[in-house]
Amino acid sequence: MSFLKLIKDELNYVAAFLRIIKEVKSVDAKANFGIADEIEMRVDKFGANLAFVEDDINLTYNDMEKYANRIAAWALSEGCIAGDTVALFIQNRAHYVAIWFGLTKIGVIPALLNYQLAGPSLAHCINVSESKVVIVDHEIADQWESAKKHARTNLKVFSIFGKIKKYKNLDSELLNYPSQRPSRNFREEVKGGDLCMKMFTSGTTGMPKAAKITHVRAQNYMRGFAGGVDTVPSDRIMMVLPLYHATGGLCGVGAALTRGGAVIVRPKFSVSNFWDEVVTYEATILVYVGELCRFLLSSPVHPKENNHKIKWIIGNGLRPEVWAGFIERFNIKHVIEFYGATEGNVSLMNIDGPIGAVGRVPSYLKSKFNCDIIKYDIEQGENLRDSNGLCIRTENNEVGELIGEIRQSDPRFRFEGYETSEATQKKILRNVFKQGDAWFRTGDLLKRDKMGYYYFVDRVGDTFRWKAENVATGEVASVLSSFDGINEANVYGVSVSGYDGRAGMASLVVENKLDMKLLMQHVQENLPAYARPVFIRLSKESETTGTFKFKKTDLVKAGFDPKKFDDPIYVSDPSTGEYRKMTKKLFESISNGEMRL
Numbered sequence: 001m002s003f004l005k006l007i008k009d010e011l012n013y014v015a016a017f018l019r020i021i022k023e024v025k026s027v028d029a030k031a032n033f034g035i036a037d038e039i040e041m042r043v044d045k046f047g048a049n050l051a052f053v054e055d056d057i058n059l060t061y062n063d064m065e066k067y068a069n070r071i072a073a074w075a076l077s078e079g080c081i082a083g084d085t086v087a088l089f090i091q092n093r094a095h096y097v098a099i100w101f102g103l104t105k106i107g108v109i110p111a112l113l114n115y116q117l118a119g120p121s122l123a124h125c126i127n128v129s130e131s132k133v134v135i136v137d138h139e140i141a142d143q144w145e146s147a148k149k150h151a152r153t154n155l156k157v158f159s160i161f162g163k164i165k166k167y168k169n170l171d172s173e174l175l176n177y178p179s180q181r182p183s184r185n186f187r188e189e190v191k192g193g194d195l196c197m198k199m200f201t202s203g204t205t206g207m208p209k210a211a212k213i214t215h216v217r218a219q220n221y222m223r224g225f226a227g228g229v230d231t232v233p234s235d236r237i238m239m240v241l242p243l244y245h246a247t248g249g250l251c252g253v254g255a256a257l258t259r260g261g262a263v264i265v266r267p268k269f270s271v272s273n274f275w276d277e278v279v280t281y282e283a284t285i286l287v288y289v290g291e292l293c294r295f296l297l298s299s300p301v302h303p304k305e306n307n308h309k310i311k312w313i314i315g316n317g318l319r320p321e322v323w324a325g326f327i328e329r330f331n332i333k334h335v336i337e338f339y340g341a342t343e344g345n346v347s348l349m350n351i352d353g354p355i356g357a358v359g360r361v362p363s364y365l366k367s368k369f370n371c372d373i374i375k376y377d378i379e380q381g382e383n384l385r386d387s388n389g390l391c392i393r394t395e396n397n398e399v400g401e402l403i404g405e406i407r408q409s410d411p412r413f414r415f416e417g418y419e420t421s422e423a424t425q426k427k428i429l430r431n432v433f434k435q436g437d438a439w440f441r442t443g444d445l446l447k448r449d450k451m452g453y454y455y456f457v458d459r460v461g462d463t464f465r466w467k468a469e470n471v472a473t474g475e476v477a478s479v480l481s482s483f484d485g486i487n488e489a490n491v492y493g494v495s496v497s498g499y500d501g502r503a504g505m506a507s508l509v510v511e512n513k514l515d516m517k518l519l520m521q522h523v524q525e526n527l528p529a530y531a532r533p534v535f536i537r538l539s540k541e542s543e544t545t546g547t548f549k550f551k552k553t554d555l556v557k558a559g560f561d562p563k564k565f566d567d568p569i570y571v572s573d574p575s576t577g578e579y580r581k582m583t584k585k586l587f588e589s590i591s592n593g594e595m596r597l
Contacts, residue, residue, distance in 0.1 A: 009353070013360065016228055016351040023227035023258070027219045029193030029411035034215035036104040036187060038222065039257065040065070046260035049233055053281060054094035054265040061260075064098045066179035071102025072186075073177035074170070078133060078156065082107025082187055085198065087131035088244075089113045089122070089144060092267050093161060096243045097253055099135065100197060107187035111198040111210070112244040116528035118143040121475065123150030124207045125200050128419045131155065135170060138162030146525055192216040193411055198419075199246060199342050207475055209423050211343030212416035213246070220412060221246060222254020228336055228351055229285065229312050233260035238283035238310070240269040240292065246342045247315060252287035255314065271295050275304040284309050289468035290317030291500045293326050298498065298593070306331050314338070317456075317468060319500055320356035339402075339456065343427075345415045345440045346371045346404035348454055357453040358446070366452075370413040372439075373446055374432070376401040376460065383429065391432045394447070399457050402446045403429060403439040415440045464493030465501035467530035476504060476533065479526045483519060485511050494535065494559040498593045503534040507555055507567075510538060516570060516579040524577075534597055535560045536570040536579055562587055572597070 043061045052059040059067070080086060086103055088110055090096055100110035111129035113122065115137065122143060126134060133156045136144045141164045144157075158170040196215040200208040229235075237256045241248030243265070256263045264281045269292055278286070292315075314336040318326070327335060339348040339358035348359020348371070361369045374391040375384040375398075383391050383401060394400035406428065407413040417424030429439045445457040464471055473491040480489035488509040493502025508514070516536070523532045537555075558564040560571065562582050570579040571586065574597065580586065589595040 012352055013362070016230075017365070019230055020224050020227035020349075023223035024220050024412075027192065027216050027223065027411070029191065029214070029216045031192050032188065032190065033192055034104065034187065034190050034194070035196050035218045036101065037184075038215075038219050039101050040105075040181070042257050042260065046233065049260045050262040051257065052094040052097070052263050052265055053236075054092075057094045059094050059098070061257075064095075064101070065181065067095055067098040067174075068102030068105060069179050069181055070174040070177045071099055072105040072182045074174055075103055075108055075133075076106055076182075076186070077177070080106065080108050080132060082190060083109070085109045085111050085129050085131045087111040087113055087126055087129055087134045089115060089134060089140065090137040090160065091115050091139060092239070092243050092265050093137070094265050095161075096265070097249070097257075097263075099160075104196065105182050105187065107190050109195055109197060112200070112249065114200055114208070114244055114528065115140055115143075115242065116530065117147070117208075118528070119146045119526040120150050120479075121207060121526070121528065122147035125210070126151045126155070128210050129198050130419075133158065135160050136164060136167070138164050190215070192219070193414075195416075199244065199249075201342050201470065207472075209343070210419040212418065213250075213342070214411065214414075214416055216411040217416070218250055221250040223258050224347075224349075225251045225255040225314060225336075226258035228349055229255050229314060231255050231259040231261050231285070235259070235261035235284045236282055237261060237263050237285045237287060238266070238278055238281070239263050239287055240266045240274070241287055241289060241315075246340075247289065248287055251338075252314065255285065255287075269295075271299045275302040275308065278308045278310065279304045282309055284311055286310050286313045286315075288313050288315035288318065290315070290319050290322065291468045293318055294322045294498075294500055297322055297326050297329065305329070312336065316340075316358065317465075317500060322500075323355045339444075339446075339454065341442060343416070343418065344404060344442055345406060345413045346402060346442055347412075350453065353453055356455055358456050360451070360453045361448075362452040370405040370407060370410075371402060371454075372405070372433075373398075373400040373402055373448060373454075376445065381460065389431065390434070391429070393433075396450050397447050399445050399447045401460060402442045402444050402454070403432065404442065405432075406438045406440055464504070466493065466503055466534075467501070469528070469530040471504055471531045476506065476527060476531055479523065480506055480508065480533070482526075483522045485514055487511060490539075490555065491533065492556050494556060496534075496560075496597065497591050499597065503560075503597060504531065505535040505537065505555075505560060506533040507537045507539045509540070514538065520572070520577065520579055532572065534572050535582075537565075538568045538570075540567070560587070560590075 043065045047062040051061045051064045103110045113125050135158050138159045157167045159167045160170040163169045192215045196218045197213045198210045201211050243249040312334045318337050337350045350357040350359050373394045406415045427441050429441050432439045443460050446454050448454045477489040477491045486508050490507040494505045496503045569582040573580045
C-alpha cells in the first residue's frame with residue numbers, strides 16, 4: 001500500500017469519525033429529551049418527505065406521526081402510563097416504527113418481539129417483558145395461539161393489520177382517536193438515560209433475554225449511522241432485515257430518519273425478487289447481514305443486478321470470503337461493516353477500511369473507546385489471568401475475547417443489562433486490569449492488527465450463529481427433551497460448506513424408534529426457524545464429563561458426515577418440510593451446494 005493511499009484512508013477515517021461525533025455529541029443521558037423528541041424533531045424538519053414505503057403504502061413523516069399520535073391516544077385510553085410496557089408481535093410493516101414511536105410519546109416502553117418465535121419461547125418473552133398489552137399481527141396469529149397457554153392470563157390482546165377472532169381490532173379502534181400530537185406532559189419525567197424499549201437476544205444460554213435499550217443508546221444508534229454514511233434526504237434505505245432487531249430497526253432506520261430519507265420496508269428477504277425490488281424502489285443504501293450477502297453472491301446472474309443505485313451497504317457479519325466478490329460483482333462502492341450487540345456496550349465501525357475488519361481503534365483515539373481484547377482459553381472456556389489474578393491483553397493478531405469497560409458515568413459505555421439480575425451478572429467480568437473494575441463480556445473472539453483494525457473470528461461458549469441469529473443450545477435441547485421418547489439431547493453447531501455460522505445439530509438418545517414426522521412438527525411448533533436442528537443424529541449414549549456436562553468436541557468434529565460414524569443421521573429438507581435419512585449422495589449434495597439448507 002502506497003504512502004499516499006495510507007494518508008487518504010486515514011483522512012477518510014478521521015472525517016467519518018468527526019461526522020459521527022458531531023451527530024451524537026448532543027445526546028445527553030440527563031436531559032429530558034428521549035426518542036420521541038428525537039423523531040418529532042425530524043418530523044418538524046422533514047414533514048412532507050417520504051419516510052416509509054411498503055408496496056403501495058407511502059408514509060410521509062407527517063403521516064407517520066399522525067398514526068403515532070393515534071397510537072398514543074389509544075394507549076392512554078387503555079390505561080397505559082409512563083413506565084408501562086406494551087409488546088409488539090408484528091412483522092415488518094410500514095407502520096411498525098410509527099407504532100413504537102407513538103407509545104414512546106407517552107413514556108410507554110415498547111417490547112419488540114421476534115416475529116419468528118412461537119410457543120414457550122414467545123410466551124417467555126412476553127412474560128419477562130412485563131407487558132400489560134400485546135399487539136398481534138393477524139398474519140402470525142397461529143404463532144401467538146401456540147404461546148398463549150404459556151403466557152400470563154391478565155394480558156390485553158389486540159389484533160392489527162387484520163382481524164383475529166376473540167380480540168379487539170386495533171385498526172378500527174384507532175379511527176376513534178385524534179391525530180394531534182399529545183402533550184409532552186405525559187413523558188415529562190423521562191430522561192435520556194431511562195429505559196426506551198426492550199429488544200430480545202438469544203444470549204448465550206437458555207431462553208431469550210430482554211435487553212434494555214435506553215433513549216440515549218437508541219439515539220446514538222440512529223444518529224451514529226447517519227453520520228457514518230453521511231445520508232441525505234434523497235437516500236432510500238432497503239430494509240429486508242427484521243425491524244425488531246437493532247441493526248435494522250434502529251441503525252438502518254435511524255440512518256434514514258435522522259437525515260430526512262426514506263425506508264423501503266419489505267416483509268422478508270427474497271433472493272429471486274431482491275434486485276427487482278432494489279431497482280423498482282430506487283434504493284440507494286442496503287442494510288445487510290452477512291448471510292444475505294452470501295445468498296445473493298451464490299445466486300444466478302440477475303439482469304438488474306448492476307442497474308441499481310446502491311452506493312453504500314451497512315451491516316455486520318460480511319465474511320472476507322464473500323466481501324470481495326460481492327462488492328466486485330454488484331459494483332458496490334462503499335461498505336460499512338460494524339460490530340455491536342444489542343445489549344452490549346462495545347461498538348466498532350469499519351468505514352471503507354480493509355476487507356474483513358469490523359472496526360478500528362487507532363492508537364491516537366484509544367481514549368475515545370472502551371474496548372480491549374484479553375487472552376481466552378478455548379479448551380477450558382475461560383479467560384486467562386496472570387500471577388496477580390488479572391487478565392492478560394492479547395498481542396497484535398492474537399485471538400482473544402473482546403470486552404468493553406463499563407463506565408456508568410458515560411451513557412455510551414454503560415451496561416444496562418437484562419430483565420433479571422442473574423442474567424446481567426453473567427455478562428460482567430470483574431477485576432480485569434485492576435481491582436474493582438468491571439467489563440462487559442461480549443462472548444466473541446476477535447483479533448486486531450497493528451493499525452488498530454479489529455477482525456471477528458468466532459463466538460465462545462454454548463452458542464452458535466445460524467441464519468444471522470444466535471442459537472442457544474440449552475433452549476433447543478430443552479425443547480427436544482420435552483418430546484416423548486427422547487431421553488437426552490446434546491445440541492451443537494456444525495460447519496457446512498458455503499454457509500456462514502454453524503447449522504444446528506442434535507445428538508439424541510432415544511428409548512425406541514423415533515417418529516421423525518412428529519419430531520419435526522414438535523420443533524416447528526416450539527422453536528423459531530433458525531433454531532430448529534438442521535441435522536439429527538440418533539446416538540446410543542451421550543458421553544459426559546465428570547461433572548455430567550456433555551462432551552461435544554468429537555461430535556462437532558464428526559459433523560454430519562455419515563462415513564465418520566455408524567449412528568443414523570437425518571437432515572431437515574426445506575423442500576418437503578421433513579427430516580430425511582442421510583445418505584452418501586445426500587451428503588455430497590449438501591456439501592457441494594446442490595441442496596440448500
